[in-house]
Amino acid sequence: MFRAIKDEIKNGITKTIFHVIRFGGLLIIPFIYGFSYIFAFYDPFSNVNKVKMIVITDKNSFLGSEIGENISNTKNKIKLGDLDLTLKMNHIYSDNKNLENEKKDSFVYLRINDTNELENNIANIIADDSIIQDIVSTSKIIEELNNPTNQIVKLTLNNKKNYLLAFGIDAGSSMYSTTQFVLDSLLKTISSENNINHLSWQVLKKKKNIPYEKSLTAKEKDNYKNEFEIIKKDVNKKINRVVNANPFNKEQKPIQIEGHMSEHTKYGYGLAPFFISVAMWIGSMTLTFAIHRKIYDNSISPGMRYFAKWTLLVFGILLQATILMIPLYFIGFKFLGLNHWFMMYGGAIITGIFFVSIIQAIRFSVSGRTVSILLVIILLVLQMASAGGLFPIETQTSIYQFLNKILPMGKTVTIIRELSYETNWSNIMINFSMLSIWLFIVPIGVVANHYKTLRHYKNNNIPLPQGVKNTKLFENFRNWGNS
Numbered sequence: 001m002f003r004a005i006k007d008e009i010k011n012g013i014t015k016t017i018f019h020v021i022r023f024g025g026l027l028i029i030p031f032i033y034g035f036s037y038i039f040a041f042y043d044p045f046s047n048v049n050k051v052k053m054i055v056i057t058d059k060n061s062f063l064g065s066e067i068g069e070n071i072s073n074t075k076n077k078i079k080l081g082d083l084d085l086t087l088k089m090n091h092i093y094s095d096n097k098n099l100e101n102e103k104k105d106s107f108v109y110l111r112i113n114d115t116n117e118l119e120n121n122i123a124n125i126i127a128d129d130s131i132i133q134d135i136v137s138t139s140k141i142i143e144e145l146n147n148p149t150n151q152i153v154k155l156t157l158n159n160k161k162n163y164l165l166a167f168g169i170d171a172g173s174s175m176y177s178t179t180q181f182v183l184d185s186l187l188k189t190i191s192s193e194n195n196i197n198h199l200s201w202q203v204l205k206k207k208k209n210i211p212y213e214k215s216l217t218a219k220e221k222d223n224y225k226n227e228f229e230i231i232k233k234d235v236n237k238k239i240n241r242v243v244n245a246n247p248f249n250k251e252q253k254p255i256q257i258e259g260h261m262s263e264h265t266k267y268g269y270g271l272a273p274f275f276i277s278v279a280m281w282i283g284s285m286t287l288t289f290a291i292h293r294k295i296y297d298n299s300i301s302p303g304m305r306y307f308a309k310w311t312l313l314v315f316g317i318l319l320q321a322t323i324l325m326i327p328l329y330f331i332g333f334k335f336l337g338l339n340h341w342f343m344m345y346g347g348a349i350i351t352g353i354f355f356v357s358i359i360q361a362i363r364f365s366v367s368g369r370t371v372s373i374l375l376v377i378i379l380l381v382l383q384m385a386s387a388g389g390l391f392p393i394e395t396q397t398s399i400y401q402f403l404n405k406i407l408p409m410g411k412t413v414t415i416i417r418e419l420s421y422e423t424n425w426s427n428i429m430i431n432f433s434m435l436s437i438w439l440f441i442v443p444i445g446v447v448a449n450h451y452k453t454l455r456h457y458k459n460n461n462i463p464l465p466q467g468v469k470n471t472k473l474f475e476n477f478r479n480w481g482n483s
Contacts, residue, residue, distance in 0.1 A: 004300045004308035011296040012312070019290070026286045027316060030324045030352075034279025039331055042268030054102055055089045057112040066189045104158070111154040120212055122190070123202040126238055191243045199239070200232040207231070266332060273416035274389020276324065276348050277409050281383070283320040284356035285376050287313050293364050293449065295456060301465045302453035306446055310360060317352035324348060336421060343419035351412040358408065358438055361445030367452075383409035411435040 013023045089110070092102055103109055189195055201216060204224055210216070221228070291309045300308075325345045333341050359376050366372040386393070386403035393404045404410035411431040418428050457464055 001304060001308060004297075004304045005311055007297045007300060008291060008305075008308050008312050011294075012291050012309075023290050023316075026283070026290055027319045028323055029286045030276075030279035030283035030320045031327065033282055034275045034324050035327050037275045038268045038272050038328060041271055042331060043266050045267065049088050051107045052105060053089050053108040053110075054106045055091045055110045055112060056094050056099065056103075057091070058094050066192065066195065070188050103156075107158050109156050109158075111156065113154065120202070123199060123206055126199070126235055127203045127206040191239050196232065196236050196239060200228060200235045203235060204228055204231050266335075268332065269336065269420060271389070272328070272333070272344070273413045273420065274387060276344070276416055277351055277387065277389070277412045278380070278384060279324060280317070280321065280348060280352040280412075281355045281359075281380055281409065284313070284317065284352055284359050285373075285380070287316045287320075287356060288359055288363055291316070292369075293452075295453065298457065298462045299465045302450040303446060305453075306364065306449050310357065313356045313360060314353055317356050318349060321345065321348040321352055340419065340421055340423075343423065344416060347412075347416040347419045351416065354408060354412070354435055354438065357442055361441040364445040364452075365441070365448040379407070383407045386410060387413045389413050408435055408438050 013019055092099060094111075096102070190199065201221075202212070204210075204227060205212065205214070205216070207227075208224070216224075291312045293309070295305065297305075322345075325341075325348055329341055333344070336344075362375055362379075363369075363372040366375060382403055386396070386400040386407060387409040388396075388404055393401055393410070396404075411434050414431045415428055415435075418424050418431075454464075456462070
């Protein structure tokens with residue numbers, strides 16, 4: 001066995017400087033693929049404030065202009081578990097000549113529609129003397145602010161910027177209501193001193209049956225001064241009740257969406273099981289380009305040669321997994337805990353050993369080199385689609401759910417995911433058992449390699465290695481060849 005391994009190292013790895021460089025390059029393939037993807041998407045949410053977002057309002061709307069200013073001067077924070085997302089909005093008026101260019105350049109834009117109707121409805125609620133209890137009017141005002149039929153706020157996403165993220169935000173905005181998105185800014189606006197005065201005059205006009213659109217002259221305002229002060233106190237009291245009743249206002253955060261994700265909220269943690277699995281499959285496949293099925297020493301038996309090559313492939317897997325996992329530790333996976341990182345490291349190694357065993361068997365079982373590589377690539381593509389690494393497999397069509405159950409990568413993704421945090425050993429053992437079924441292909445590769453070696457010896461009149469000459473398998477083959 002040792003002589004067979006030495007022979008493979010000499011001819012497949014250290015034969016020339018080119019062979020050394022080639023083997024060294026193959027060792028970093030999983031790092032180039034797996035680390036690049038995981039590092040690129042490790043924590044994209046921390047930079048979401050760099051995405052351009054705008055708020056569009058009308059100048060002719062009193063509330064609209066103030067709402068826009070309040071939003072653009074506020075850092076809107078979304079909290080998901082222990083993940084804080086800070087969104088910074090820029091304000092622009094609807095009559096701005098650069099509006100269309102701003103919209104095309106923005107990822108998200110909020111259109112605050114004409115709020116005159118909203119203002120009129122709130123004034124009607126406050127002016128209604130039939131509403132005796134303040135808490136009733138408070139409830140009605142909050143209901144008015146939250147009423148989606150008012151279409152006060154229209155959130156538009158620029159899908160061309162990034163369709164996947166746009167889809168996620170769209171789903172989230174539908175879940176939590178886009179009106180809630182600016183509720184705090186609405187409340188800040190209607191409770192401002194300017195708006196209290198403005199709203200009080202609107203209530204007074206309603207009581208005097210003065211049209212909403214008519215502006216009061218300075219003389220009229222002076223005549224109604226005493227009544228205005230009484231109304232203003234009532235308006236101020238009711239608006240303050242509305243503000244105090246707002247659950248979002250208690251922590252002074254414009255948006256406060258609570259979620260339960262776990263303590264591990266880096267996006268890269270979620271991607272790692274999938275990209276580690278894909279990286280190890282690609283790494284295993286490329287290793288077989290260096291440690292291939294070529295015969296170097298005719299005196300070494302086919303079975304010994306097969307397992308010598310497999311031993312070197314496993315050694316390569318150990319190096320590949322190490323080169324991949326150590327950088328992941330330093331970019332932030334250490335925060336999963338050393339124990340979980342070591343388990344992920346072990347999961348990457350075991351994943352690679354399973355994959356390289358399967359790929360070697362496929363490549364030794366199929367006659368054509370090109371055909372064997374094509375089969376391995378087709379398997380990779382099918383597994384990437386069905387591994388359930390990016391979305392829950394239950395959300396995919398039935399054919400991919402079926403492939404997930406039978407192909408090996410679906411099992412390795414689950415195993416590495418379990419090893420990453422909150423480990424369920426029963427689930428790991430079940431998936432390992434199902435993954436092990438794929439090792440049935442190894443005996444097929446060993447037998448196929450044996451027959452191909454004998455054929456090579458016969459066609460080239462090469463003496464058979466000791467231990468093979470008198471086997472029944474060879475005698476049958478030789479008799480078949482002479483028939």
